[in-house]
Amino acid sequence: MNDNSNLDEETEECPEFWELRLYVAGQTPKSIEAFANLKKIAETHLEGQYHIEVIDLMENPELAKGDQILALPTLVRKLPEPIKKIIGTLANEEKVLVGLDVRPSC
Amino acid sequence: MMSAAEKLLNIEESVLEKTPTGITGLDEITDGGLPKGRPSLICGSAGSGKTMFAMKFLAHGAEIGEPGIYVSFEETPEELIKNFASLDLDLKTLEEQKKLGFEYIYIERSEIEETGEYDLEGLFIRLAYAVNQIGAKRIVLDTIEALFSGLPNEATIRAELRRLFKWTKDQGLTAIITGERGEKTLTRYGLEEYVADCVILLDNQVINKIATRNLRIIKYRGSAHGTNEYPFLMDESGITILPITSVGLDHSASGDHVPTGIERLDAMLDGKGYYNGSSILVTGAAGTGKSSIAAKFTDVTCKTGGKCLYFAFEESPKQIIRNMKSINIDLGQWADKGLLKFHATRPTLYGLEIHLVTMYKMINEFEPDVVIFDPISNLITVGSPDEVKSMLTRLIDFLKSREITALSTSLSVIGQIDTDVGISSLMDTWVDLKAVECNGERNRTIDIIKSRGMEHSNQLREFQLSNDGIKIVDVYLGPAGMLTGSARVSQIAMEKAQKLIREHEIEQKQREIERKREQMEAQIAEITSQFEVEEEELERTLNQEKLKEEAIKANRMEMSRVREADGKKGDQNE
Numbered sequence: 001m002n003d004n005s006n007l008d009e010e011t012e013e014c015p016e017f018w019e020l021r022l023y024v025a026g027q028t029p030k031s032i033e034a035f036a037n038l039k040k041i042a043e044t045h046l047e048g049q050y051h052i053e054v055i056d057l058m059e060n061p062e063l064a065k066g067d068q069i070l071a072l073p074t075l076v077r078k079l080p081e082p083i084k085k086i087i088g089t090l091a092n093e094e095k096v097l098v099g100l101d102v103r104p105s106c
Numbered sequence: 107m108m109s110a111a112e113k114l115l116n117i118e119e120s121v122l123e124k125t126p127t128g129i130t131g132l133d134e135i136t137d138g139g140l141p142k143g144r145p146s147l148i149c150g151s152a153g154s155g156k157t158m159f160a161m162k163f164l165a166h167g168a169e170i171g172e173p174g175i176y177v178s179f180e181e182t183p184e185e186l187i188k189n190f191a192s193l194d195l196d197l198k199t200l201e202e203q204k205k206l207g208f209e210y211i212y213i214e215r216s217e218i219e220e221t222g223e224y225d226l227e228g229l230f231i232r233l234a235y236a237v238n239q240i241g242a243k244r245i246v247l248d249t250i251e252a253l254f255s256g257l258p259n260e261a262t263i264r265a266e267l268r269r270l271f272k273w274t275k276d277q278g279l280t281a282i283i284t285g286e287r288g289e290k291t292l293t294r295y296g297l298e299e300y301v302a303d304c305v306i307l308l309d310n311q312v313i314n315k316i317a318t319r320n321l322r323i324i325k326y327r328g329s330a331h332g333t334n335e336y337p338f339l340m341d342e343s344g345i346t347i348l349p350i351t352s353v354g355l356d357h358s359a360s361g362d363h364v365p366t367g368i369e370r371l372d373a374m375l376d377g378k379g380y381y382n383g384s385s386i387l388v389t390g391a392a393g394t395g396k397s398s399i400a401a402k403f404t405d406v407t408c409k410t411g412g413k414c415l416y417f418a419f420e421e422s423p424k425q426i427i428r429n430m431k432s433i434n435i436d437l438g439q440w441a442d443k444g445l446l447k448f449h450a451t452r453p454t455l456y457g458l459e460i461h462l463v464t465m466y467k468m469i470n471e472f473e474p475d476v477v478i479f480d481p482i483s484n485l486i487t488v489g490s491p492d493e494v495k496s497m498l499t500r501l502i503d504f505l506k507s508r509e510i511t512a513l514s515t516s517l518s519v520i521g522q523i524d525t526d527v528g529i530s531s532l533m534d535t536w537v538d539l540k541a542v543e544c545n546g547e548r549n550r551t552i553d554i555i556k557s558r559g560m561e562h563s564n565q566l567r568e569f570q571l572s573n574d575g576i577k578i579v580d581v582y583l584g585p586a587g588m589l590t591g592s593a594r595v596s597q598i599a600m601e602k603a604q605k606l607i608r609e610h611e612i613e614q615k616q617r618e619i620e621r622k623r624e625q626m627e628a629q630i631a632e633i634t635s636q637f638e639v640e641e642e643e644l645e646r647t648l649n650q651e652k653l654k655e656e657a658i659k660a661n662r663m664e665m666s667r668v669r670e671a672d673g674k675k676g677d678q679n680e
Contacts, residue, residue, distance in 0.1 A: 025227045034222070057228060061235035068212045069228040071257065087257075089222030099219030 018042070018050035018100070019079035023069045026058045030089050034073035037090035045102050077101075122328055125244070125280040128166025129159065130470065131347030135323065135332040140304055145271050145281035147301040149293045150308030155319065155340050156284040158193070159308070160246040161186070162344050163282055165195050167244040168205035172280075174244030175207045175236045179252035183208035194343050204240045209233065213256025220258050226266040230273060237277060245274060249284040254295045271300050292324070303327045309335070316488075318457035321347055337459030339467060346467040348459070348500075359383070359559075364476075364511055367406030368399070370578035371537075374554055374563035380535055381559065383509035385502050387482075387530055389518045390539030394550050395571055396515035397421075399537065400478045401430040401437060402576055403513050408440035412475035415468060416448045419484040423448035426480075434575040447472050458489040458497045465501060474510060482514035482529070495529060502532050534558045539569060542590050549591035552578060568594070 022038055024031035035054060042050045057064050057072070067076050071087040077100050086099035124138035133139045140146045140163070148156050164174035178186060186208065187197045200206035209232060237245065250270075253263050274281045283301055285293030292298045298305055305325040311318050320335040338347040363378035372379045380386050380403075388396045400416075407414045418426060426448070427438045440446035449468055453461070469477060486494050505512045516529070518538075530536055535557040541548050552569040554562045568590045570577040582589040582597050589597050 023228065025231060030223055030225070037222070057231045061231045064228050064232045064235070065209070069232070070211060070213060070226055070253075071224040071229075072227040072231075073224060074228065083217075084219070085217055086219040086221060088220050088224040091222035095219060095221040099221070 016049065017079060018046050018077070019053075020050055020100075021053045021055060021067070021076040021078055023055050023057060023064070023067065023072060023074045023076065025072050026056060031073055033089045033091070034075070037093075037096070038075060041090070041093055041096050045097065075099075124329075125172070126166065126170070127159075127163045128169070129162050129345050129347060130467065131336065131338070131349040132321070132345075134349035135321075135336060135347065136304075136326060137330055140280055140282070141326070141329070142280050143275060143278045144303040145274050145283055145301045146304035146306065147283050147285055147293070147298055148306045148308065149285040149287055149298070151287040151310065154287075154308040154310050155338075155345065156308060157181075157186075157248055158340055158345055160248050160282045160284060161190055161195065161197075164206055164244055164246055165197075165200065168200045168203075172243035173205045173207070173240040174246065175209055175233070175240070175242045177209045177211060177233065177236075177245065177247045177250075179211050179213070179247075179249055182210050192342070207236050207240050207242065209236045211252075213252060215256050215258070218257070224259075225262065226253075226270075229266070230270070233270075233273075234277075237279065243278070243280065244282075245279045246282045247284070248282075249286060251286055251293065251295050251297065267297075267300050313457065316454070316457040316460075318459045320459075337457075337463050339460055339463040343467075346463055346470075348463045348466050360509060364412075365406050365410075366399075367402035367404075368576050368578060370567065371399075371552070374552075374565070374567065374578075375535070375557055376560040376562055378560070380511060380513075383506060383511055384534035384558075385505065385532065386511070386513040386535045386537065387533040388513065388515045388537045388539065389530075390515075391518060391541055394539035394541050395569060395576075396517075396539060397426070397480055398430070398433055398435075398571055398576055399539075400480050400513055400515055401426070401433075401435050403476065404437060404440070404446060404478060405430075405435045407476045408437075408443070408445040412445070413472065414440070414446045414476045414478065415472050415474035416446060416478045416480065417465065418448055418450040418480050419453050420481060422450050432573070433571050434573060447474070453484045453488050456488075458485065458493055461485060461488070462497050462501060466504065469505070469508070469510065477505060477510055477512045479512065479514040481517050483516040483518075498529050499532060530555075535562075542588075544589075545591075545593050547591050547593075551581065551590060 020038065020042065022035060024034065038052060042052065055063055057069065063069075067074075067083075067085075069076075073087070073089065075086040075090060075096075077084040077086075084099055084101065086096055090096050123142040124136070124140065125142040126133050126139040127136075148159055150156050161176065164176055167174045176183075176186070181189070183201075187201075190197050197206060201208065211229070211232070233245070236242070250267070253267075254260060257263055271281075271283075283297060285295070285297040287307075288294040288296070292305065292307065302325075304323070304327065307322045307324050309320045309322065311320060319338050319340065321338050322335045323331045323333065332349070336347050336349065338345055360382040362382040363375075363380065364382050365379040366372050366375065388399050390396045404414045404416060416423075416426070421429070423441070427436075427441065430437050437446060441448065447468075449464075451461075451464075456464070465477075482498070485497070488494070489497070502512065514529075514533075533556075536555040538553055538555050540551045540553075542551055543549075550569040550571070551566045553566045554564075556562075566581055566588060567578045568581045570579060582594040
């Protein structure tokens, strides 16, 4: 792994920490479903390497601007960079993993 | 008790409340502005002025105490502030004063993954937050169609749009939604189906390589509105729409006069000059002095403190000022004092409509007492005669409604009196200048073909331009016809000579009379003396006769005394 002649993809380190932010608006069925799905996926694939922050825009509407939130629920991957967004109830695990760029090799 | 129908009517009336846009002309066309508390759609192709419209709407709201939110899906607030700073709109200050808020919404499809159900509640939360922050009454969504390209699920977007427009209504927000023009529909994504109250279409036509912007109100529910295409102008000071298609003939007529600046011309016009607020046409062939008459009118207007707007289509302002100096008219001083404003453009620079809008705008801004078009005939090159006439009719009606005196010059072809696309019938006063060529020189004449409502002169006058200025002199009218210039001068000289000769003759005759009188008197004296001689002789004869008689008498007495020696004494008394 330390050999410089290796390909880029292989040199890329697996992220150590995942900072995830879930934007919702109140305790709607969609919000609850999204959170449940996220929790499950994170537990399965990123155990011990993640932190989930849930932001309720009903309480803090001013926070919507910063992450350019339109659709709800929206999951934002704050770390690792770059920022990625997944909208919807996160029903499809595969799509969420692709969206979060979680690779099976890690 | 109010019947149900009456109640309905009342509701209908309250629905028709309007919000002024502050866009010159638009509020006139829409009879007050956009529907209050409702969304209006402004659609048009790229660069047709949608953003400018929307921004003007918000800026005006900020001025009259109706804060607004600009929701931008394309440009960042920084970009907008920068763009409009060059257009005389200080958005930064308005934002600081909390009269204007920006909400920049950025969607990049490639950054977004979608899985599962979602809605656009986040957008609503953001808008509601922004609106509450400044207590907005107006909102602009420019352009919400970005949602369609940014988000994958069109059905969701459509459902949410419907909710969004309902939301703006519930919030009592007067909204402008912009939309890109579609190929067959008004907007690419059919926004018009959500916005039912007011739809305005902006359009940028290019005819003969000249672009003309047009505005048309396609729909305005529950309100009367103009249905025509209205030309509009976008420039550094914003948007000007020409609200007039045809003004009625109900403008007032002033009885006041304004001097023409040329004394003799005043005299020809009933001794007073043009009517205030009338339209004057000065026609003439090239070089007959049309511009000079215009300049003189400008000069006298400014001299009396009036303001004059000079539209020049042939010469630059500097050229006009220089040229008019040659006939002793200093227009430069008035320009310096701000009483005179020039606007020089080549007619071919814009389409007719845009010329009209430009004029409308400048007249609104400068508020002149007198407007000069020099020459109006050059505009004819821009459009068809019908278009030109329509445009000029509107222009003249507009000027009359403002009681602005308008003097237009028009180049006419020699020998053809009415080349002016029939505009002469729109004019109140028509002054015609002609060049008369004879004896190897060209002279100018001036006459008044018509002047409505005044007793104007029917006489031709000679019109002279010199270093001293403009002079109108009588032409020579005599048995030889009308003479001008040197012919007139020589004719006058000839007449002078003839007069001298005649005077001589009269003198001679008078002397002859004198002589005859003397002769006659001499004769009388002779006759008198002859008579005296004869009289003397006759008297002498008479005396002799008397003496003879006495002698005879004495003789007879002597004889009778001798015959009657004893006679009666009585006889002796004899």
